[in-house]
Amino acid sequence: MAITLESMRADIAEMIHEDPDGIGIEDNLMDLGIDSMRLLNLILKWQEDGLDLDFAELADRFTLAGWWEAIETKQAGAGSRA
Known part of the structure; x- marks a missing residue:
């Protein structure tokens, strides 16, 4: 199952008990x-959804835009191998 920007936003919002609409694309997710620990839990969830991610791929870019860029690249690479 492909992860979308909106499903990522919803997963993050659920993790921090916020409304997804309140999470901006450039908001610092640490703030x-x-x-x-929450990042690790999100990565585990996304791995269960079929995305092969590791902590280092997201740890240095703590915005939704940064994470989406990493995930989009990862999904594109996985699609080309399928």
Whole structure:
């Protein structure tokens, strides 16, 4: 199952008990409450959804835009191998 920007936003919002519409594309997710443990939990969820991610791919870019760029690149690469 492909992860979309909106499904990512919804997963992050659920993790921090916020409305998805309140999470801007360039908001610092650490400022919103995403710490390393929550990031690990999100990565595990997205791995269950079929995306092969690791912590280092997202740890240095704590915005939704940065994470989406990494995930979009990863999904494009996975699609070309299928």
